Amino acid sequence: MKPPLLEITDLSVAYQTDTGPVMALRGANLVARAGEVIGIVGESGCGKSTLAAAVMNLLPATAKVTGGAVRFLGQDILTLAPQAQRALRGTAMAMIFQDPMTAFNPVLTIGDHLVDFQHQSRAPYRAKLARARDQLALVGLSDPDVILRRYPHQLSGGMRQRVAIAAALLMNPQVLVADEPTTALDVTTEAQILHLLRNLRQTYQGTIVVISHHLGVVAELCDRVYVMYAGQVVEQAMVDDLFHAARHPYTRALLACDPASFPNLTPVLPTIPGRLPDLRDPPKGCSFAPRCALRSARCTVAPPWAQVSPSHGVLCHEVGA
Amino acid sequence: MSLLDVQDLAVSLPLSLGLSGAFKPKTARRLEIFSDISFAVAAGETLGLVGESGSGKTTLARALLGLTPTQAGRITFDGRLRATQADFAQMRRTSAMMFQDAVASLSPRMTVGALLAEPLIIHGQAPRDLAAKVADMLHLVGLTADFAARYPHELSGGQARRVGVARALALNPKLVIADEPTAGLDVSVQGEILNLMRDLKTRLGLSYLIISHNLAMIRHVSDRIAVMYLGRLVEIGPTRAVFAQPLHPYAQSLIAAEPLPDPRKRRADLAISGEIPSLLHRPKGCVFQSRCPQAQALCRSDAPVLRALGPNRLVRCHFADPARLQED
Ligand SMILES: Nc1ncnc2c1ncn2[C@@H]1O[C@H](COP(=O)(O)OP(=O)(O)OP(=O)(O)O)[C@@H](O)[C@H]1O
Numbered sequence A: 001m002k003p004p005l006l007e008i009t010d011l012s013v014a015y016q017t018d019t020g021p022v023m024a025l026r027g028a029n030l031v032a033r034a035g036e037v038i039g040i041v042g043e044s045g046c047g048k049s050t051l052a053a054a055v056m057n058l059l060p061a062t063a064k065v066t067g068g069a070v071r072f073l074g075q076d077i078l079t080l081a082p083q084a085q086r087a088l089r090g091t092a093m094a095m096i097f098q099d100p101m102t103a104f105n106p107v108l109t110i111g112d113h114l115v116d117f118q119h120q121s122r123a124p125y126r127a128k129l130a131r132a133r134d135q136l137a138l139v140g141l142s143d144p145d146v147i148l149r150r151y152p153h154q155l156s157g158g159m160r161q162r163v164a165i166a167a168a169l170l171m172n173p174q175v176l177v178a179d180e181p182t183t184a185l186d187v188t189t190e191a192q193i194l195h196l197l198r199n200l201r202q203t204y205q206g207t208i209v210v211i212s213h214h215l216g217v218v219a220e221l222c223d224r225v226y227v228m229y230a231g232q233v234v235e236q237a238m239v240d241d242l243f244h245a246a247r248h249p250y251t252r253a254l255l256a257c258d259p260a261s262f263p264n265l266t267p268v269l270p271t272i273p274g275r276l277p278d279l280r281d282p283p284k285g286c287s288f289a290p291r292c293a294l295r296s297a298r299c300t301v302a303p304p305w306a307q308v309s310p311s312h313g314v315l316c317h318e319v320g321a
Numbered sequence B: 001m002s003l004l005d006v007q008d009l010a011v012s013l014p015l016s017l018g019l020s021g022a023f024k025p026k027t028a029r030r031l032e033i034f035s036d037i038s039f040a041v042a043a044g045e046t047l048g049l050v051g052e053s054g055s056g057k058t059t060l061a062r063a064l065l066g067l068t069p070t071q072a073g074r075i076t077f078d079g080r081l082r083a084t085q086a087d088f089a090q091m092r093r094t095s096a097m098m099f100q101d102a103v104a105s106l107s108p109r110m111t112v113g114a115l116l117a118e119p120l121i122i123h124g125q126a127p128r129d130l131a132a133k134v135a136d137m138l139h140l141v142g143l144t145a146d147f148a149a150r151y152p153h154e155l156s157g158g159q160a161r162r163v164g165v166a167r168a169l170a171l172n173p174k175l176v177i178a179d180e181p182t183a184g185l186d187v188s189v190q191g192e193i194l195n196l197m198r199d200l201k202t203r204l205g206l207s208y209l210i211i212s213h214n215l216a217m218i219r220h221v222s223d224r225i226a227v228m229y230l231g232r233l234v235e236i237g238p239t240r241a242v243f244a245q246p247l248h249p250y251a252q253s254l255i256a257a258e259p260l261p262d263p264r265k266r267r268a269d270l271a272i273s274g275e276i277p278s279l280l281h282r283p284k285g286c287v288f289q290s291r292c293p294q295a296q297a298l299c300r301s302d303a304p305v306l307r308a309l310g311p312n313r314l315v316r317c318h319f320a321d322p323a324r325l326q327e328d
């Protein structure tokens, strides 16, 4: 059998800080196959962007992979030479960043950026510029010729985000990681981008990994969803099961907080009481235990991963198995 | 009386395309970002501003605080007309802005603690125990005191946004302009921040102008909403009424396009069709005419004005008619 496009096994990452290492990922697992759109959701600070950065080999110097592997078509990419990593990133894998402004150099025009991103290609300059122009039009930007000559700060937040999407698609990547691709967009433009991403999945047989806090976007776009909490994957399910048969107490609490899911106006929005644990000293047992309604004595021990069905797994003593 | 009152505000920027703009010909073309913007925010009120990305919301927010020069119109805040830089400087002491790019708006060389102390020090409001005050501020937005030692790049997106909230609230402002205050936050933290903002509103009588693409959030927190499209306010009204029955065709398509948190309710045709127009080629007549499903010949020749339709309801459309819609 062909290996999956992307496979993350037991990945652990720690950031070095003045107050000690922050364990941002603790044994995370994820598989993405050709043609799939994968969603990742979870509390802010739970390690989603860290996971994305690890996949793209873009972790900052202060981050250290303390265990596990990231495989692209079966090959461990964390051990590749820097040059081979860069080549992979320029062609087979691309990323749309959470904060599009950080992805751009303020003194270069959008056109400079988009031509530059094609440095792996041998096409002549004019052809690269034409391709850049076409990609801008594809993501719904009118006047692409004008945009090419603009600087990043001269675009609205949503326009920058669309430029970032256009940039990521330039080289037809097989793995596209999108960190909050549509939060900066109004819902009608968001809908257009979701359409675009959905169509891409059909045409190019790659995989798209979408990180989003917008549960509506996940429901609309994804086939399968991973839920993360405090550096771990706590639930994995097909999208329909996730929204209709979630098992993990954190997932259920998260879904219950979505203001889009209750039509009546409420003066106080629901929240999950308590805090994400301190990742410098993560709890020994279940990380969600201090906030969990189902907590029992055995939750002081780390729960095992349990498959509740072949396509649905959960990290919890009480609802697993 | 209104805390903030805006009349016929307009902003246009010199149309500089790359380096050629450096020559500044006398007849430099200007790009109209928005015009004819009028609205008010009452003391203790939350106005939600939604609309097309690139329609001018952030630019409007900046103009309100004197951070972008205006070409026409009047801004009255706290009973005083604001025109000069001195007026705006004074205004910025009692009104705060939460910026759209949370991480980029925090100076990378300062620790979180220094960033939170800065506004207090600049405005001479630093208490004797500054560290304790900073810890309080962090606590208020759900972060532990040890975050004071971190640098912005050591924060997750959501943590940076919370620091932005704490900073905006540092000086006990009367008005907070929040540009996408909860973008990048999970729904639980989003709820916490909005509950916090609401709590401060009732306790301190704060007013908010909240700009967001998150309609579910806006619906729960705003008293009234304003909808912007391509540099024009196209609808203003009480939140409940506008969501129940949007009258402007753009507002209708916006509200209908919101993706629902249920994969069984996926829609094949989410998007309104048609090329998104640009500020450079503003459609003649109504701004929405090129994409509007209800457009008629009149819409292509004459620009509609903002007219009153029902209580506190203003709509910029030739054909919007509440009576007709109610019968459907
Ligand atoms: N450079 C860094 N140095 C130290 N700690 C960091 C650094 N980058 C991230 N962290 C910490 O690692 C944890 C995971 O961060 P990450 O950015 O992956 O979260 P996230 O899930 O993407 O959150 P969000 O939804 O808010 O974007 C957080 O607790 C964050 O504070």
Ligand SMILES: Nc1ncnc2c1ncn2[C@@H]1O[C@H](COP(=O)(O)OP(=O)(O)OP(=O)(O)O)[C@@H](O)[C@H]1O
Pocket: A153, A154, A155, A156, A157, A158, A159, A184, A185, A186, B013, B033, B051, B052, B053, B054, B055, B056, B057, B058, B059, B060, B100, B279
């Ligand atoms: N410094 C600038 N120079 C030239 N054009 C600019 C500048 N700043 C903004 N613009 C243009 O003004 C328009 C409005 O931008 P603005 O950032 O106000 O939109 P917005 O409504 O906040 O959009 P978003 O929802 O995407 O954040 C955009 O077309 C943008 O390209």
Ligand code: SF4
Pocket: B248, B249, B250, B286, B287, B288, B289, B290, B292, B293, B294, B295, B296, B299, B304, B316, B317, B318, B319, B320
């Ligand atoms: S004025 Fe005409 S084009 Fe504009 S929104 Fe109304 S019906 Fe549509």
Ligand SMILES: [Mg+2]
Pocket: A048, A049, A050, A098, A179, B156, B157, B158
């Ligand atoms: Mg993130």
Ligand SMILES: [Mg+2]
Pocket: A156, A157, A158, B057, B058, B059, B100, B179
């Ligand atoms: Mg904006």
